[in-house]
Amino acid sequence: MNYVPFLKYKVNEVSALKALSLNDRKRVTPFFDLPRKDMLNSASLKDTIDKAHRKYEINLDSLPYFYIDNFDINDNILINGDDNYFYVLEKFSDANIVPVVGIDRSERRNDVVIEAKINDMLLLDTVALRVSYEDIISYTLIEDEVTELLESLNDHFGSYHLIIDNRICHNIDIEVRSAQVISFINDICSDFTFDRIIVTGSSIPASIRDLLEPNCEITIDRSEVKIFNKVSLVLPSLVIGDYTAVSPNYSDVQIRGELMRRVTAPKMMYSFDHKLNIKRGGAIEGHPRGNKQYNDLSAVLIGEAFYRGSVYSFGDKYIDEKAKNIGSDASPSTIPKALINAHITYMLNDFT
Numbered sequence: 001m002n003y004v005p006f007l008k009y010k011v012n013e014v015s016a017l018k019a020l021s022l023n024d025r026k027r028v029t030p031f032f033d034l035p036r037k038d039m040l041n042s043a044s045l046k047d048t049i050d051k052a053h054r055k056y057e058i059n060l061d062s063l064p065y066f067y068i069d070n071f072d073i074n075d076n077i078l079i080n081g082d083d084n085y086f087y088v089l090e091k092f093s094d095a096n097i098v099p100v101v102g103i104d105r106s107e108r109r110n111d112v113v114i115e116a117k118i119n120d121m122l123l124l125d126t127v128a129l130r131v132s133y134e135d136i137i138s139y140t141l142i143e144d145e146v147t148e149l150l151e152s153l154n155d156h157f158g159s160y161h162l163i164i165d166n167r168i169c170h171n172i173d174i175e176v177r178s179a180q181v182i183s184f185i186n187d188i189c190s191d192f193t194f195d196r197i198i199v200t201g202s203s204i205p206a207s208i209r210d211l212l213e214p215n216c217e218i219t220i221d222r223s224e225v226k227i228f229n230k231v232s233l234v235l236p237s238l239v240i241g242d243y244t245a246v247s248p249n250y251s252d253v254q255i256r257g258e259l260m261r262r263v264t265a266p267k268m269m270y271s272f273d274h275k276l277n278i279k280r281g282g283a284i285e286g287h288p289r290g291n292k293q294y295n296d297l298s299a300v301l302i303g304e305a306f307y308r309g310s311v312y313s314f315g316d317k318y319i320d321e322k323a324k325n326i327g328s329d330a331s332p333s334t335i336p337k338a339l340i341n342a343h344i345t346y347m348l349n350d351f352t
Contacts, residue, residue, distance in 0.1 A: 004241040016340035019314035036072040051103040065096035087113035096258035139187035166201030178230035200241025206249035245339040294330035298323035315342025
């Protein structure tokens with residue numbers, strides 16, 4: 001399937017994948033970013049990676065393969081005296097992972113990928129080059145860096161994937177960005193061959209209040225889809241990616257529980273056609289309905305013409321149950337699993 005969900009390697013995201021049908025799990029090739037956390041150090045990062053691997057063992061062994069990156073993690077955090085990505089590759093040496101390199105990484109960060117391959121820590125013969133929207137402005141400006149990096153990999157890998165990561169692309173100039181992506185892909189492919197090219201991005205900013213106020217609803221065009229469609233008209237056979245129902249800039253910021261409830265307003269995100277519907281409640285603390293606002297928002301959602309029905313996915317069933325006040329109340333920590341699962345199921349099966 002020509003779709004790649006970009007996820008933080010967190011409990012909800014992994015659970016959302018596990019809740020897919022077996023057929024969908026066997027077709028999806030997710031891209032995981034290790035999550036950034038407050039006060040992260042060598043010991044806590046090592047623990048995060050160990051737990052991530054355990055989640056793989058329990059939940060994800062049916063995936064054909066997956067990408068894993070430490071894009072959000074500071075390179076200065078060493079594990080066992082070396083770049084922390086080496087420990088990631090070492091820990092996941094029993095999994096079908098595709099390692100990721102980039103010109104925005106330290107030299108050692110990219111070198112550990114080669115070292116891992118030499119030491120038989122990688123089961124696959126594939127490596128992915130990830131470039132951000134800053135990189136694609138001009139291939140000429142980064143051509144030497146890209147050439148040096150990919151040529152250093154040539155003796156060790158036989159297959160290359162290219163990832164164009166637009167990150168947050170809401171309210172950007174779609175025409176300009178699409179033209180930049182097309183030009184970059186044409187230029188880099190004149191020098192190198194890629195077996196898979198993924199164009200990804202998101203319309204969800206780090207703060208949802210940049211889109212709508214509490215107790216409001218909005219339906220927006222998915223900018224990442226607009227970009228992909230314009231690019232794929234010129235360059236067919238591309239793979240679409242997105243950050244599902246979570247912002248690329250989401251991270252684990254530690255906020256005390258009581259404060260969290262004062263600042264967090266329930267939200268529901270639901271993709272259909274090439275659009276994203278967002279419903280937002282009021283701050284949980286002080287609202288007469290509290291967490292039950294998720295039930296209220298769900299009740300509105302299942303009445304929408306674009307709702308796909310309770311049997312469509314685990315996520316859709318969960319939304320239907322909340323709308324009917326079945327089971328425990330949803331919360332900010334439990335709703336993402338359902339929304340992410342519903343989104344991935346739709347993108348895998350019915351997105352066109």
